[in-house]
Each structure stands twice: as structure tokens, then as C-alpha cells.
Amino acid sequence: MQEIGIIMNGVTGRMGTNQHLIRSILSLREDGGVELPNGERVLPDPLLVGRNERKLRALCEEHGVDRYAVDPDLETCLDGDDEIYFDSQVTPRRPDGLRRAIEAGKDVYCEKPLAGDLDEALDVTRAAERAGVKHGIVQDKLWLPGLMKLRRLLDQEFFGEVLSVRFEFGYWVFTGHGQPAQRPSWNYRAEDGGGIIDDMFSHWSYVLENLFGEVESVYCLGKTHVPRRVDEDGEEYEATADDAAYAVMELEDDVVAQLNSSWTTRVNRDDLLEVHVDGTEGSAVAGLRDCKTQHHANTPKPEWNPDTPTDHDFTEDWEDVPNNREFENAFKQQWADYVRHVVADEPFPWDFAEGCKGVQLTEASYRSWDEGRQVAVDELPL
Ligand SMILES: NC(=O)c1ccc[n+]([C@@H]2O[C@H](COP(=O)([O-])OP(=O)(O)OC[C@H]3O[C@@H](n4cnc5c(N)ncnc54)[C@H](O)[C@@H]3O)[C@@H](O)[C@H]2O)c1
Numbered sequence: 001m002q003e004i005g006i007i008m009n010g011v012t013g014r015m016g017t018n019q020h021l022i023r024s025i026l027s028l029r030e031d032g033g034v035e036l037p038n039g040e041r042v043l044p045d046p047l048l049v050g051r052n053e054r055k056l057r058a059l060c061e062e063h064g065v066d067r068y069a070v071d072p073d074l075e076t077c078l079d080g081d082d083e084i085y086f087d088s089q090v091t092p093r094r095p096d097g098l099r100r101a102i103e104a105g106k107d108v109y110c111e112k113p114l115a116g117d118l119d120e121a122l123d124v125t126r127a128a129e130r131a132g133v134k135h136g137i138v139q140d141k142l143w144l145p146g147l148m149k150l151r152r153l154l155d156q157e158f159f160g161e162v163l164s165v166r167f168e169f170g171y172w173v174f175t176g177h178g179q180p181a182q183r184p185s186w187n188y189r190a191e192d193g194g195g196i197i198d199d200m201f202s203h204w205s206y207v208l209e210n211l212f213g214e215v216e217s218v219y220c221l222g223k224t225h226v227p228r229r230v231d232e233d234g235e236e237y238e239a240t241a242d243d244a245a246y247a248v249m250e251l252e253d254d255v256v257a258q259l260n261s262s263w264t265t266r267v268n269r270d271d272l273l274e275v276h277v278d279g280t281e282g283s284a285v286a287g288l289r290d291c292k293t294q295h296h297a298n299t300p301k302p303e304w305n306p307d308t309p310t311d312h313d314f315t316e317d318w319e320d321v322p323n324n325r326e327f328e329n330a331f332k333q334q335w336a337d338y339v340r341h342v343v344a345d346e347p348f349p350w351d352f353a354e355g356c357k358g359v360q361l362t363e364a365s366y367r368s369w370d371e372g373r374q375v376a377v378d379e380l381p382l
Contacts, residue, residue, distance in 0.1 A: 001033060003045045004343060005082030007106070009074065009097055010089035011048045012055040014184065015111055019140075020088055021046065024335040026063055034339040042343050044335075049077050078104035084342060086110065090186055091193035095120045102127050107134040107342045109335075113202040113362065114355030116193055121359040125352035125382065136338045136348050137355035139206045141273075143330030149291035149321045150211060150275065150284060158293065159279025162255050165212055166276040168269060169200060170262035173243070176230025183263070185231035188239040195241035197222055197365050200261045202358030206350070209357065212277075213252035219374040220247040220365035225264040247365060285318070289327075292318035356380055 006025065010016045025044045028034055033041035048056050048068040056068040071077050078085070078100060085101030087094050087110040095115045101108050108128060114137055115121040128135040141147060153159065174181045186192035187199065197220065208215055222242035229239045244262040251257055271287030282295045294317055302312070334350070341348035361377060368375040 002040065002042045002343070004042050004084065004339060005045050005047060005080070006084040006086055007047045007049055007074070007077050007080075007082045007101070008086050008088075009049045010087055010093075010111070011046075012050050012052060012059060013088055013090075016088040017059065019329075019331040020086065020111075020335070021048070021059070021065075022063065023329045024332040026065075027329065027332055028336060028339075034336045034343075036340060036344045037346065038344070042339060044339060045082075047077060047080070047082055049074065074100050078106065083107055084109060084339075091198070092116050095124050098124050099127055102131045102133055105131065105133065109136045109138075109338050110355075111138050112355060113198065113359050114352055115359055116198075118356065118359050118363050121352070121356045122380070122382065125356055128352055134342050134348070135352040136334075136341065136350055137352060137358075138331065138334060139203075139210075139350045139354065140330040140334060141203050141207050142210055142350075143328075143333045144273075145289045145323070145327040146271070146273075146286035146291050147207065147211065147275065148327065150277065150286045153277075153282075153284055153291070153293065153321070154211060158282050158284070158295075159277060160281030160296075162212060162253075162277060162279045164256040164258070164278050165208075167204065167257070167259040167261070168274045168276070169260065169272065170196075170244070170265045170267075171272050172266050173263040175226055175228070176234075176236075181229060185229065185237065187263075188229050188241050188243060189237070190241040195222075196261050196263060197242055197245045197369075198362055200245070201247075201362040201365050202355070204259055204261075205358040205361040206354060207275075208249065208251060208257055212255050212257065215249050215251055215257075215361055215377050217250045217374050217376045218247055218361065218365050218368050219249075220245055220368040222246075222366070222369045225262075242369075245365070245369075247368075284321075291321040293321060294318050353380065353382055356382065 011021050025046050028044055033043035049071055050056050051072045053070045060068050069077050085106040085108050087097045098108050173183050187194040222245045224242055225244050227239055230236050243264050247259045249257040275286045277284045284293045340346040364375045364377050
């Protein structure tokens with residue numbers, strides 16, 4: 001069977017190990033490889049790269065992977081025959097890794113965000129285009145079952161005219177005082193690429209664009225609600241990055257999006273992400289897996305009267321959208337598509353230019369917060 005070598009850099013990290021190695025590449029190997037349009041299969045063959053030999057060896061032993069290299073500068077790895085370079089390192093290290101791989105003629109795939117700022121993201125994109133390599137970026141939320149159900153509703157014109165959407169994302173991330181934090185500490189240090197705007201707006205960019213239309217402007221207020229946290233070594237540190245963001249965006253066709261993103265909120269909703277869509281003909285609320293709808297014909301007619309207790313249960317007026325299919329892991333599905341793109345030239349629209357849009361929205365949102373005003377999101381200078 002045909003094999004395709006994949007250099008996986010940053011694979012000892014949370015995303016690298018769980019989503020990309022175990023749930024994607026190893027799972028695709030267990031399935032017998034990625035099926036190509038001609039019915040043949042190609043088997044991904046990972047080469048794990050990093051700084052820490054102990055961690056890499058342990059990962060290989062635990063998961064039956066036979067190739068690893070302690071090569072933080074990638075020098076020997078990029079000289080080899082592996083066709084794809086994948087990067088899930090911390091964000092500030094990504095552009096350098098990608099540029100080296102592009103220079104070595106590798107096809108490149110990476111985690112979001114593409115880079116810490118737009119100039120660098122554009123530079124990496126132009127380098128990939130000049131070199132003629134195939135480039136792709138993780139846009140995993142598009143394969144969440146809940147959002148795929150929203151896609152189905154949109155395709156069937158369930159909403160009529162979409163008026164507005166509301167994102168409620170977040171949960172309480174422990175500060176590390178008393179109980180260990182459940183996310184890496186760099187996420188709360190701006191100087192290390194942290195911040196909820198940096199982290200989440202590169203997702204919101206492609207989710208909004210793919211489902212509801214391009215973002216035309218943003219007003220965003222960020223906050224660092226919790227100023228001190230405790231890191232992996234038990235040391236207290238100053239949290240310099242935003243841990244909550246409150247944004248209003250205007251999309252094409254007059255759609256308004258409101259997005260609350262927070263690591264300092266306690267969940268009182270069905271899921272960690274909830275997307276509420278209101279349209280002239282119907283509304284829907286999607287979580288990570290489920291989605292419920294209310295059609296215009298089933299819409300109750302509430303009257304405002306706080307003097308009497310409400311006897312109507314508004315949550316009962318919604319209907320579940322059925323699965324009607326199997327949903328695979330989001331990261332795995334996109335990996336399979338990227339491998340088909342590299343090996344069989346299948347279309348793959350989630351390229352570095354899309355990654356640039358995520359960084360652009362992030363930058364516009366920070367500028368909006370900084371200047372206290374609405375900021376236009378222009379066309380990409382590519
Ligand atoms: N798609 C998603 O839903 C999603 C979710 C979380 C994070 N991410 C992205 O994935 C990336 C990694 O996030 P994570 O949560 O896995 O972080 P992590 O801290 O768990 O892992 C980071 C990886 O980078 C490596 N690294 C860090 N500093 C390094 C250095 N100086 N030299 C060489 N290697 C270094 C680490 O060894 C590790 O392998 C980030 O860019 C983040 O934005 C994406």
C-alpha cells in the first residue's frame with residue numbers, strides 16, 4: 001500500500017497528541033489508511049519531532065509509532081523523504097517551522113492560528129504560493145456535528161433570511177490555586193501567544209464565514225478578569241492575556257453576530273459552545289453535537305408580564321434535528337481531506353489564505369479593543 005510520510009512537530013502537546021496523533025493519524029491507520037477517489041488507500045506514516053526525547057519515546061512506545069527525531073530545528077527531518085510537514089507547536093513558533101518546511105519543498109498543514117500577526121501570516125502564505133506547495137490549516141469546528149446540522153438547515157433554507165447569530169462560548173478555567181488549571185499556562189500570557197481573542201477568533205472567523213457570510217466589521221472588548229494564575233510548576237504568574245472577550249460583528253447581507261468568549265464563566269447551557277441563529281422563518285440553537293429548531297409556525301407568542309409567574313416552558317417549544325448519519329472526529333475528517341488533496345489533488349478550500357483571515361479578524365478585534373471603536377475588516381492584501 002502507498003504510504004505518505006508526515007513530520008509532526010509539536011506532537012507532544014495537548015492538541016498534537018490527542019487530536020492529531022491519536023484521534024486522526026493513528027485512527028486513520030487503524031482504518032487501513034485514507035481512501036482515495038480511485039478506491040486505493042494511502043497510509044499516513046508519522047515522524048514525531050520535538051525537543052524532549054523522553055516524551056517522544058514514551059509517545060512512540062505507548063502508541064506503537066516507530067519513528068521519532070529529537071530535532072527542534074528540523075534540520076535532518078526536512079532533508080528526508082516525508083512529504084508533509086504538520087505544525088501544532090505553540091503559535092509563535094509556527095511561522096518559522098512552516099517557512100523552513102516550505103523551503104524544503106514540503107506540503108504544509110498546521111494548527112490555527114497561522115501566525116501571531118497578519119504580516120507574518122501573509123508572508124508564510126506568499127512563501128507557500130511561490131513554492132507551489134499544498135497548504136492547509138485546521139478549521140475543525142466546521143466538522144462539529146452541531147455545526148454540520150446548522151449547515152444542513154442553511155442548505156435547506158430553513159431560516160428564511162438570517163437576521164442574527166449569537167455565540168456563547170466558554171467555561172471556568174481553574175486558576176491553578178487549589179486545583180490545577182485544565183489548560184496550559186501560556187494561554188494566559190500575551191507574551192507567549194496566549195489570549196482568548198488570539199485563540200478563539202481564528203475559529204469564529206471561518207465558522208462565521210462558512211455558515212453566515214464574511215465578517216465586515218468588529219467591535220470587541222477584551223478583559224483579563226483573573227489577573228493571577230498558577231502554572232504547571234506550581235508557580236504563581238501574572239496573567240497578561242485576555243481571558244474573556246465580548247464582540248459584535250457585522251457580516252455581509254446585514255447579519256449581526258454577537259460573540260461572548262470566556263474562560264471565566266460557569267456553564268449554564270447545554271454545551272461549552274452554543275450558537276443561536278434567528279431567521280425570519282425559523283431559529284436554531286446548535287451545540288457541539290446537537291441542534292434544535294423552532295419553526296415560525298411553532299413559535300409561541302409571549303407577552304411581557306413580570307407580575308405573574310411564567311407557566312410556559314420555552315425550552316419545550318424546540319425540536320431536535322436528527323443525526324441521520326455518522327459523525328467522525330472533526331480533526332480526522334479534515335486530515336483525510338488534506339491527505340486526499342496532497343495525494344490525489346482533491347479540492348481543499350481551507351488553505352493559508354483562510355488562515356490569514358482568522359489572524360486578520362483577531363488583529364482587528366484587538367485594535368477595536370485598544371482604540372475603543374468599531375474596526376472594518378478589509379479584503380486580504382494577497
Ligand atoms: N483547533 C483547536 O481547537 C485548538 C485548540 C487548542 C489549541 N490549538 C492550537 O494548537 C497549538 C498548540 O496548542 P496546545 O494546547 O496543544 O499547546 P501545548 O502547550 O499543549 O503544546 C505546544 C507544543 O509546542 C511545543 N513547544 C512549545 N515551546 C516550544 C519551543 N520553544 N520549542 C519547540 N517546541 C515547543 C511543545 O513541546 C508542545 O509539543 C496552538 O497554536 C493553539 O492555538 C488549537
